[in-house]
Amino acid sequence: MFSNFRSYYMYLFLFLLAGIIFIPLYVSIAGGFKTIGDLRTNSLGLPTEWIVGNYTSLLVDNKFWLFTWNSVLYAAGTTFLVILLASMTAFVFAHMKFVGSRFLFNYFILGLTFPFATAILPLFLRVRDLGLLGSVWAVILPQIAFGLAFAIILFRGFFRQMPSELFDAAFVDGCTYSQFYFKFTLPLSTPIIATVAVINLVGSWNNYLLPLIMINSESLYSWPLGIMVFRGEYITDWPKILAFVSLTLIPAVVFFLALQRFIVAGLTGGAVKE
């Protein structure tokens, strides 16, 4: 009796909380279908009249797709290179004994406590002086650099748990280190690759501060920059802004629901495994 009573309140609480999470998302998506007048008098209900123009005008807008494509490039480039470079480095730390290996590892680890904000001004100067402003590398290289430390820790932990018999057997058969890395280590590491991929994909896709500093030409805008400029243009024409918001929201939610297992494992497991 007591337990039923308690679980009744618990579910009430959980559903209320779920409502608080959902409502902002719902009003945004619905708001994109409303006229500005409708939004003013009826911000919670369904649209009185469904206006699709806000959505369709964005979907035929070349800029919208350009910004999305740029973000894909930044995210894919960053993720691919972080996985490659961090796994190679972690492979060395996990399997090779050499003088200074501990020092080098700690050197990378130190990077975990470095706040990105401290580096932005000198980073801007470095990228400018290397002549990379105005190229995708202005975003990708710093993102890789700041993604490496954590990825190396995750990879190293995973590589160390691989059975050493495998390693010994391969060496007796005359396998070199680099062959072993490509033939055994990488193919056997899909779970940790997925974790590192999720962390870097989500991080790059949502990144705002770095592109904000590095990019000044519209042709290289990532979508977060694009949406902020759009917001600046339309100010209180909320239906237009909400349509843009929703168009970025829907793929994120679909992506999340489809790959939920990997994403949750990646983002929380990534944190916990540290």
Added chain:
Amino acid sequence: MNSAKYNALLSKYSTLVIFIIPALTIFTLFVVLPIIEAAYYSFYRWDGYGDPNKYVGLKNYKYLFKNKTFILSLKNNFYIIAISLFIQLPFALLVALMISDKIKGANFFRTVFFLPYILAEIVTGLIWAYIYDGNYGMVAAIWNFFGADPPHMIAEKETAMIALYIVIFWKYFGIHMMIYIAGLQNISKEVLEAARVDGAGPITTAWRIKIPIILPTIRLSVFLSILGALQLFDIIMPLTGGGPSNQTHSMVTYLYYFGVMRMKFGFGSAIGVVIFLICFTIAITYQRTLMRKD
């Protein structure tokens, strides 16, 4: 040394060098050097062209700690940390305890509560900027429904920070909940079964067994929460942009508006160094004391 062994050794060292150099170079060029350069630039007044030559000593720092807006931004960062630690994390733990067991709908609730975390900060900020809008937003609609004059929450000094706390709570409690759930699910079934046999109720079990066991996980989430709060930027930009009248800056938005936007490379770097020192001190003391055993 025979030649086969020599070749193997050569292959080992060439692999070592080839495998490690790219990461080492990028990491040094784009992480380590910029941090060191920030410390160096912070002693100069410099617009970023030519070499920094106007040495000003500690002037940038002195100005910073006399500046009311910076002090406020520092305070804001610490208020956000306090609210995260004393309200958000306990709340996340409570929810985690409710839905870590196999109750009906546990997966549904986990998914929903985690969802805001994967949304971009910019999008989160824009959604809530709309919700708080005094003319069109949801908050206004609720006020209007009761026949009251709607507040402009993010445009008024008194309420802007509260509005920001709510958004931070909405977006981030899910990740902490998920981290706790991951910890709770690692507790062995035998321990919980033993507690049940001894007649411990759910609250006793949570308080006496589950929470003590996941303490390392809690410490980790506290740590992540503090470092995250100190670097808050993205979510503030679309929401308040540090306004009204500079009331809602974090240290990083302050750095952006007063260092980057004004091309003050020396002054901006000094702000960066202060952020660095705070993060670094907290990280080191935390790891030396609380997380040493984990």
